[in-house]
Amino acid sequence: MTDIALSSLYQQLILEHYRKPRNKGVLPGATVEVHMANPVCGDEIRLHLQLDGEERVQAATFIGQGCSISQASVSMMTVRLKGKSLDEALALAERFTEMMHGSREAARDRKLGELRALQGVSKFPVRIKCALLGFDALQEAAKRVRDQADGSDRG
């Protein structure tokens, strides 16, 4: 691995989010709360989302511990989620995943905002899981919200 790869992995923006995570804390009145862990490395987060009646994210917070990549990624994700519909949030997760798997086109997508700083992770296969931890939690949260909605439709 080259120095260039390493410095693109540990960009200032990532280190900044790691040191001063945004939206860190519990969210009283959250619509949904998901715990997600990577058993291999012990990284974990708890993602809290508050949605309005139209499934739009009013607030997103997290608590957790882990490496710089997992924690910066979740921090950036929560910033990005605010105001998004659940569908937009899932599209973001998909786009981010494409970037992790090396898509240059995804890495240019402005919709990803600061999350694009994480594109260097794609060069470090063992760390991709770290970067995806928050998005895994997001996808699980969306699933729960929708399962619940389905359930109450039927009920």
Place this chain on the structure above:
Amino acid sequence: MNGPAAPAGARVSDRRSRANAFAARARRDFPALQQEVGGKPLVYLDNAASTQKPDAVIDAIAHYYRHDHANVHRGMHELARRATEAYEGARRKVARFLGAADPAEVVWTRGTTEAINLVASAWSHTFLGEGDEIVLSTQEHHSNLVPWQLAAARAGARLRYLELDGEGRLRLDRLPELLSPRTRMVALSHVSNALGTVNPVAEIAEQVHAAGALLLVDGAQGAPHLPIDVAALGCDFYAASGHKMCGPTGIGALWGRRELLERMEPYQGGGEMISVVEREYSTWAEVPHKFEAGTPNVAGAVGMGAAADYLTGIGHAALAEHERTVLEYALDRLAAVEGIRLFGPPADERCGAVSFLLDHAHAHDVATILDADGVAVRAGHHCAQLVMKHFGVPATSRASFYLYNDTEDVDRLVEGLDRVKAIFG
């Protein structure tokens, strides 16, 4: 320099240059170490996870496949005879390596994990009952915990735990109160993989036997580093993995006292392990074959036998002297790194591994940055989550040393940590 410190200092530098010469000689035997990673010579410090392989082992396996392979114990032809001899010859080598007088007391397994599962299953079947107790420690690798949890759940037995002190030693002062008339088995590691702590097995064995229980020793990290004499250790079972002692993956050994092995039920059923098969029942082959159902990993056994010979050729005294020197140097240099937290006991009570954390940088980030410098370490819980809980940390970075590592490898590690600090501040 003058005064009394000078000769001691000279002795230390002598020992270091001897250790480095020893490592340089050993390194020539290991083809995988002759490569660059990240544009720098590979520094392999992940030996507690798995060691590299010397030519002697690689060649023994290749020679076996090129010339002698057939199924064992079954054929009437020349190659079957040679394969059987290679397989049983390797068993004799590993028996000698473990200090076992009787090769029939050595059962081939896939590794330490399977060896422990074998005992936890086959021994527990007959000898563990409701209300019985098994004593473990919080130092254990998951492979010396989970099999016992499964066995205890099946039998309705209870697990009790020996705790650790602040430096990762077993709290042996607590052992007497943990041992009860219901204790059937005590299962402990010889050397901790997460901390490097060496446990006083012989002393423990005495207490365990006085309480009427048995002692299983997880030797995954003991066999690679220490001279093993199961008789002197006084244990009842000893488990080891080939791949952690210069041998191949997929092979390991369980040593067990013969009268115990004989009284145990088989572990798996199949070919090789039977004597007579009727419609409703079968009778078992003699030990150790009773525990070796199916076509075994013959090439693996050959490789582990070659690894045992290789290490015996190196010599345990020379190996221990070398490892002590490198480990002392590593602990000294690491202790001087600002913002580092070291886990585990002092050098004279440990072998092989050093776990550490840096302020501000997570263990994984440390491992990634070191890897970019060609330094291979492990980050995570090291399959020892109870150790992590004991110290209240989610993960550590771990550097683990072997015969081919020298003080320059330690220097490269420390330089890498400087780089981590430059990035994470």
